Amino acid sequence: xxxxxxxxxxxxxxxxxxxxxxxxxxxxxxxxxxxxxxxxxxxxxxxxxxxxxxxxxxxxxxxxxxxxxxxxxxxxxxxxxxxxxxxxxxxxxxxxxxxxxxxxxxxxxxxxxxxxxxxxxxxxxxxxxxxxxxxxxxxxxxxxxxxxxxxxxxxxxxxxxxxxxxxxxxxxxxxxxxxxxxxxxxxxxxxxxxxxxxxxxxxxxxxxxxxxxxxxxx
Amino acid sequence: xxxxxxxxxxxxxxxxxxxxxxxxxxxxxxxxxxxxxxxxxxxxxxxxxxxxxxxxxxxxxxxxxxxxxxxxxxxxxxxxxxxxxxxxxxxxxxxxxxxxxxxxxxxxxxxxxxxxxxxxxxxxxxxxxxxxxxxxxxxxxxxxxxxxxxxxxxxxxxxxxxxxxxxxxxxxxxxxxxxxxxxxxxxxxxxxxxxxxxxxxxxxxxxxxxxxxxxxxxxxxxxxxxxxxxxxxxxxxxxxxxxxxxxxxxxxxxxxxxxxxxxxxxxxxxxxxxxxxxxxxxxxxxxxxxxxxxxxxxxxxxxxxxxxxxxxxxxxxxxxxxxxxx
Numbered sequence: 180x181x182x183x184x185x186x187x188x189x190x191x192x193x194x195x196x197x198x199x200x201x202x203x204x205x206x207x208x209x210x211x212x213x214x215x216x217x218x219x220x221x222x223x224x225x226x227x228x229x230x231x232x233x234x235x236x237x238x239x240x241x242x243x244x245x246x247x248x249x250x251x252x253x254x255x256x257x258x259x260x261x262x263x264x265x266x267x268x269x270x271x272x273x274x275x276x277x278x279x280x281x282x283x284x285x286x287x288x289x290x291x292x293x294x295x296x297x298x299x300x301x302x303x304x305x306x307x308x309x310x311x312x313x314x315x316x317x318x319x320x321x322x323x324x325x326x327x328x329x330x331x332x333x334x335x336x337x338x339x340x341x342x343x344x345x346x347x348x349x350x351x352x353x354x355x356x357x358x359x360x361x362x363x364x365x366x367x368x369x370x371x372x373x374x375x376x377x378x379x380x381x382x383x384x385x386x387x388x389x390x391x392x393x394x395x396x397x
Numbered sequence: 398x399x400x401x402x403x404x405x406x407x408x409x410x411x412x413x414x415x416x417x418x419x420x421x422x423x424x425x426x427x428x429x430x431x432x433x434x435x436x437x438x439x440x441x442x443x444x445x446x447x448x449x450x451x452x453x454x455x456x457x458x459x460x461x462x463x464x465x466x467x468x469x470x471x472x473x474x475x476x477x478x479x480x481x482x483x484x485x486x487x488x489x490x491x492x493x494x495x496x497x498x499x500x501x502x503x504x505x506x507x508x509x510x511x512x513x514x515x516x517x518x519x520x521x522x523x524x525x526x527x528x529x530x531x532x533x534x535x536x537x538x539x540x541x542x543x544x545x546x547x548x549x550x551x552x553x554x555x556x557x558x559x560x561x562x563x564x565x566x567x568x569x570x571x572x573x574x575x576x577x578x579x580x581x582x583x584x585x586x587x588x589x590x591x592x593x594x595x596x597x598x599x600x601x602x603x604x605x606x607x608x609x610x611x612x613x614x615x616x617x618x619x620x621x622x623x624x625x626x627x628x629x630x631x632x633x634x635x636x637x638x639x640x641x642x643x644x645x646x647x648x649x650x651x652x653x654x655x656x657x658x659x660x661x662x663x664x665x666x667x668x669x670x671x672x673x674x675x676x677x678x679x680x681x682x683x684x685x686x687x688x689x690x691x692x693x694x695x696x697x698x699x700x701x702x703x704x705x706x707x708x709x710x711x712x713x714x715x716x717x718x719x720x721x722x723x
Contacts, residue, residue, distance in 0.1 A: 299489050306503040
């Protein structure tokens with residue numbers, strides 16, 4: 180392998196990975212946060228007890244999490260095509276990545292919000308807070324450090340999932356690793372990619388840890 | 398100011414239902430410091446939570462400041478809650494907000510502007526003596542300081558009522574004392590009506606003017622504290638002045654409990670009685686308690702002699718409560 184020849188390629192594929200995973204993480208938070216909040220609120224001891232709805236939501240989450248990602252990727256091809264016009268390429272990969280991560284992040288949000296002491300919610304209610312005020316100013320605000328760590332965790336899991344994106348021509352570092360490092364057996368390419376992924380994962384975890392520590396006042 | 402009428406509430410814990418409150422009625426007047434005492438599991442927490450409807454009673458009605466709390470819709474209930482402050486054993490401060498920001502929370506809920514919030518928060522910090530801790534987070538404060546923030550937060554919207562849920566139970570004796578002094582001070586300065594629940598008799602003795610005793614969900618007795626103490630049959634009086642064991646008694650003598658409240662505790666009435674009447678007094682036990690600003694004492698005595706009846710009425714004429722036990 181001539182590193183100089185490969186450098187632009189590595190750079191390019193790294194950007195594609197960051198793009199796919201970054202945008203997927205963004206949409207995961209948009210959809211997963213309300214899902215997690217809903218899971219907590221509709222619980223039988225929650226602020227908006229709806230045990231039936233809670234069971235249905237929980238079942239859908241478990242179902243989605245049971246499907247292996249590679250299967251989901253293929254299953255979703257028609258849906259992806261309808262949504263973004265194509266089922267091939269990095270942008271198309273964002274759809275299955277997001278759909279795979281939303282139930283996961285929803286559970287992460289749920290467990291973070293459950294950490295908020297019951298007494299704080301009671302205090303907020305005693306001061307006349309509305310449901311929305313209790314959710315935003317107490318539940319979400321208090322669990323912010325945990326939520327940030329959950330976002331980092333989701334991003335890192337998606338880096339792993341994105342390696343399978345090659346199956347739909349998604350591109351990115353993982354795709355490169357499978358095609359050159361695994362299929363063509365070019366171990367040095369594989370090694371460089373692993374180092375690049377390590378730097379990405381380590382970097383995101385570091386940022387997540389720092390941010391969470393700064394936000395926590397305990 | 399607060400009125401509970403035949404309030405009942407039970408919980409279902411898996412198999413059986415537990416009665417937390419059983420047909421409880423009580424009335425708290427404006428400006429009173431009303432203490433509800435009882436052991437844990439007596440239903441105190443449920444009782445105070447019914448007042449701002451954190452718990453919904455199954456039966457009975459509750460009024461606060463003329464408003465029937467048990468009949469309000471959600472929006473009116475939220476509005477009504479803004480007129481009732483509440484403080485907690487575990488303080489329940491938001492960990493990611495400074496003292497100032499915690500105190501500002503109820504003002505945000507009530508829709509005050511940033512400017513109004515800032516000036517009110519300043520007043521409140523001043524009121525509870527925490528001006529220098531405005532920008533500290535709860536984790537940086539001591540228990541007593543946290544409770545002061547809790548009190549300031551509870552008072553932010555100028556409530557007429559403060560509900561105190563075991564507010565001093567997590568504090569050491571010296572800090573408890575200073576928090577209780579603050580409550581009495583607020584009661585006097587602001588005319589604040591305080592309903593507090595506690596398992597500590599010390600709290601009742603120091604601050605309450607009215608008491609209710611709760612046991613297994615039943616209200617055993619309630620009323621002005623000195624009336625209850627003066628009644629030797631009351632649970633409160635027995636808690637303060639435990640009766641002497643029967644085995645100690647002389648079968649020929651008359652045994653009596655003499656209770657004196659306030660001024661009488663400082664006068665030598667008993668000495669006068671012994672000089673004027675032909676009676677022998679044998680002291681079995683005695684105890685003087687400081688309750689609020691008054692001293693209350695009880696002596697348990699055995700009386701023998703010709704003029705026992707006369708000597709007892711002499712005491713009663715001078716305002717002492719006498720109960721003959723045999």
